[in-house]
Amino acid sequence: MSSILLSAEGLTKSYSGTPVLNAVSLAVPEGHVVGIVGENGAGKSTLLNILSGIVKPEAGRLEVNGLEVQLDGYGQAMRLGISRVFQEQALIGNLPVYENILLSLEGRYASLGQIMRRREMIAVARALLEEAGLALDVTQATRRLSFSRRQLLEIVRACLVPLRVLGIERPLVLLDEPTASLEKSDEAVFFELIAQLRGQVSFVFVSHRLSEVLSLCDSIVVLKDGQRVEELQSAKASEERLHALMVGRERIADYYHEGRQGHFPREARPEVQVEGLGDERHYHDVSFDLRAGEILGIGGLVASGTAELGRGLAGILPPTRGSLRLGDSAPQTPKIGCLIRQGVGYVPAERLAAGMIPAFPLSWNLSLAGGQDQFVGPLGFWRRGLEAAVATDYIRRLRIRARGADQRCDTLSGGNQQKVVLARWLCRSLTLLILDNPTRGVDAGAKEEIYDFIRGLSEAGVAILLITDDLPELIGLSDRIAIMAHGRVTAEIAAPAEAKPSEQAIVAAMLSDAQDQAAA
Numbered sequence: 104m105s106s107i108l109l110s111a112e113g114l115t116k117s118y119s120g121t122p123v124l125n126a127v128s129l130a131v132p133e134g135h136v137v138g139i140v141g142e143n144g145a146g147k148s149t150l151l152n153i154l155s156g157i158v159k160p161e162a163g164r165l166e167v168n169g170l171e172v173q174l175d176g177y178g179q180a181m182r183l184g185i186s187r188v189f190q191e192q193a194l195i196g197n198l199p200v201y202e203n204i205l206l207s208l209e210g211r212y213a214s215l216g217q218i219m220r221r222r223e224m225i226a227v228a229r230a231l232l233e234e235a236g237l238a239l240d241v242t243q244a245t246r247r248l249s250f251s252r253r254q255l256l257e258i259v260r261a262c263l264v265p266l267r268v269l270g271i272e273r274p275l276v277l278l279d280e281p282t283a284s285l286e287k288s289d290e291a292v293f294f295e296l297i298a299q300l301r302g303q304v305s306f307v308f309v310s311h312r313l314s315e316v317l318s319l320c321d322s323i324v325v326l327k328d329g330q331r332v333e334e335l336q337s338a339k340a341s342e343e344r345l346h347a348l349m350v351g352r353e354r355i356a357d358y359y360h361e362g363r364q365g366h367f368p369r370e371a372r373p374e375v376q377v378e379g380l381g382d383e384r385h386y387h388d389v390s391f392d393l394r395a396g397e398i399l400g401i402g403g404l405v406a407s408g409t410a411e412l413g414r415g416l417a418g419i420l421p422p423t424r425g426s427l428r429l430g431d432s433a434p435q436t437p438k439i440g441c442l443i444r445q446g447v448g449y450v451p452a453e454r455l456a457a458g459m460i461p462a463f464p465l466s467w468n469l470s471l472a473g474g475q476d477q478f479v480g481p482l483g484f485w486r487r488g489l490e491a492a493v494a495t496d497y498i499r500r501l502r503i504r505a506r507g508a509d510q511r512c513d514t515l516s517g518g519n520q521q522k523v524v525l526a527r528w529l530c531r532s533l534t535l536l537i538l539d540n541p542t543r544g545v546d547a548g549a550k551e552e553i554y555d556f557i558r559g560l561s562e563a564g565v566a567i568l569l570i571t572d573d574l575p576e577l578i579g580l581s582d583r584i585a586i587m588a589h590g591r592v593t594a595e596i597a598a599p600a601e602a603k604p605s606e607q608a609i610v611a612a613m614l615s616d617a618q619d620q621a622a623a
Contacts, residue, residue, distance in 0.1 A: 107169070108133045108305045109154070109185075109275055114163035116149055118514065121506060123149045125329045126163070129307075133273055136297070136306040138320035138337070140313065141349050142546045143518025144504045145326040147309050148190060151277050154307070155187045156180035168273070178207070184271035186261040190279040190517060190544060191455050194253055196246030201228035203245050204260050208268060231267060235259045235296050250453065251286040251405065258293055262300060275305045280517075282315060283544040284452075286405045286572065294319070311546045313342040325349060350548040358551065359579030360558040364600040367397045367582055374566045375535050377416065378434065380425030385411035386590040389425070393535070395564040398557070400571065400581030400598070404613050408590035410452060413539045413570045417449035418442045429534055443472055448528030452540040452570075454517075458524040461513035465505055465523055466494035468512050472527050497526040502552065518549035525556060533565045540571050554580065574606045586612045 109131040116124040124146040131137050141147050152158035154165070156174030165172055167183050174180050177187070194203045201224050205212070212220045212227075228241040237259060245253060258281050265274035282290055297306065297319065310316050316323055317337050325332040325348040332348050373392035381387040386408035393399050403409045415422040418439035426434035429445055439449075451457040459468045470478050470490045478486050494508035501522045505515060512520055521541065528536055538557070542550045557580060561567060571577050577584060578598060586594040586609070594612045596604050 106133050107131065108167070108273055110166040111150075111154065112164050114150065114153055114160045114165075116153065116158060116160050123329050124153070124160070127326065127329070127331045129154075129324060129331075131275060131305050131307060132321075133305055134302045135321045136301070136308055136319055138316040138323040139307060139309045139326060140311075140316055140323060140345055140546075141326035142548045143516035144328075145349070145516075145546075146329040147326055148279060148516070149329075150326070151187065151279050151307070151309065154180075155185055155277055167275075181207075181265070181269070184265050184269070184274040185277065186265050186274065187277040188254075188257050188261045188279060188281045190283070192250075192253055192257060192284075194245050194257065196244065198245055199242050200239060200245050200248070200256065201225045201241040203256065204228045204231060204241070204264070205268070206260075208264070211268070227268065231259055231263045234263060234267070236292055249286075249405070250284055251289045254281070254284040255289045255292060257281075258296070262296060262304065266300070266304060273305070275307070278306055278308045278310075280310060280544050281308075282310060282312060288405055311544065311550075313345050313547065316345070317342065346547050349546065359554055359576070361579060361600040361603070363558045363562060364582065365396050365561060366599070367394045374430055374564075375568075376428040376434075378426050378428070380412070380415060380422045380427070381590075382411065382415055382420065382422045382424075384590075386415065386422075386587070389587075389592055391585060391592065391595075393566045393568065395566055396561045398561055398567045398569055398580055398582050400569045400577045400584040401587060402571070402574070402577050402584055402609060402613065403587035406589070407587040407613075409570045409587050410539055411590075412587070413449070413537050413568065414451075416568065417447065417537050419449065440475075443531075444476065446532050446534035447537070448472070448531065448533055448535070449537045450521075450524050450528070450539060450541050452543055454520055454524050455513075459512050459520065461520075462511060464509045465498070465503070465512055465515070466490050466508040468523050469494050469497060469527050469530065472531065477531070493530055494526075497530060501526055501529075501556070518545045521545055521549070521553070525553065529556070529560075533560065535566045535568065536560060537568045538570065540573070541569070542571075542573065542576065574609055578603050578606065578609065584609065588613065 107130050111129045113126045113128060114124055115126055127150060139147050153160050156176045156179055205224055212224045214220060225241055232239055237255060261276050265271045282293060285293060308320055317340060320337050322334055322336055323340055324334045327349060371394050374395040375393035378390050380389040389412060401409050414420045416437055418437035421437055427437050428434045455461050478490050480486050491508045498505055503519050503522045512523060542553055569580055581598045584596045584598050585592050598604055
């Protein structure tokens with residue numbers, strides 16, 4: 104039997120009188136991987152905040168290596184060997200990679216208290232990345248890395264710094280949705296690193312991807328509404344069982360609502376026409392048509408240009424060539440202000456960094472796209488009553504778990520934050536909605552609801568461009584799938600409800616086209 108590295112008993116926490124964690128207990132045996140699953144708002148992040156010293160519980164006790172501790176901050180948790188990968192990235196983009204890896208540990212590499220031994224820091228950072236199997240120039244600015252690579256950098260820092268730099272023999276790493284932002288190739292590096300450290304390092308693994316939890320963890324703790332529901336051994340659990348415990352019901356068979364998928368004859372009049380779109384660096388000569396109510400999925404490997412295409416079509420990073428045509432309007436170069444007025448919405452992959460202002464109330468975030476026409480009166484005064492009423496209506500319609508329209512968005516769970524970003528566009532008259540990984544970091548129950556909303560928009564005649572790295576989502580929701588490689592659309596695959604392509608077929612198309620483009 105392994106000894107218990109971390110033991111938590113009766114942890115309780117509430118915010119503004121609302122309980123978010125109620126007498127939750129947890130034990131992490133030495134060298135084990137313990138999974139934690141639950142819907143958004145179940146208390147997972149609050150539990151990790153307590154275990155990492157960021158939040159103090161109102162009740163309960165915590166033991167590390169058999170000794171009771173009261174954590175007074177993340178720094179103390181680190182000194183005890185508890186590190187964390189946060190759900191939202193915590194890197195400083197302007198700093199080089201090696202400084203981010205050793206962030207807060209600079210004193211170890213300072214002579215006379217102020218002269219930094221940068222060569223030593225660079226050597227240490229290189230050794231850590233090499234151990235993780237990650238080839239990166241550690242002297243480059245961190246902002247130059249892709250979102251996926253930055254996430255992997257945080258994982259390497261949390262997993263290896265306590266062990267190799269701080270010299271802690273039995274560290275504990277808290278992983279909060281670590282794979283939500285990883286590309287497939289970086290996921291492989293992550294899983295190999297966990298396998299390599301297993302036995303030396305203990306892990307608490309929070310993820311909405313139940314298949315990953317089942318394959319990676321020794322045991323799984325289920326939280327619901329701030330309470331511990333059950334703990335299962337992974338060998339005796341299943342996705343269906345976990346889902347039922349998390350949300351109180353079995354996952355529906357028609358998870359992607361394919362039964363509601365429409366039929367869109369090629370001869371039907373297109374609502375959206377994209378012709379020769381390009382931005383010099385990321386995507387080139389992209390053309391496609393999209394009919395009212397049709398869902399066009401966009402998939403590709405790392406650096407395929409899918410995310411950049413989405414931002415270009417939304418007018419956030421306007422393309423340098425090509426045009427977009429909506430309905431009977433004249434072709435235009437996408438520009439965000441004009442497109443919003445014409446009914447184009449955009450949901451980014453990074454909701455906190457690009458999708459909302461977290462410190463603002465829910466109502467403010469929901470009305471951000473309507474300041475120019477929806478919520479301003481004829482004399483220029485802001486219509487606060489209308490804003491509050493609309494926000495309250497969408498809290499009800501989208502089942503957003505919030506105490507009211509004035510609640511700050513940084514106090515909402517990830518899934519509820521995503522619903523706020525979606526609601527911003529649902530309250531407008533939409534022609535085209537561009538979705539970039541709309542369910543990233545969202546639990547299975549909230550995913551079902553978001554898929555239902557997407558199908559509802561499709562049935563209402565909204566054309567949807569779905570960019571996603573989630574292959575089942577890409578296949579399940581799309582009417583057609585466009586494959587991108589090296590910035591170009593290289594294949595189009597039909598995906599009708601009665602004849603969905605396999606994941607293997609999609610991956611084969613991505614790999615084949617990527618290799619062909621590279622050879623060209």
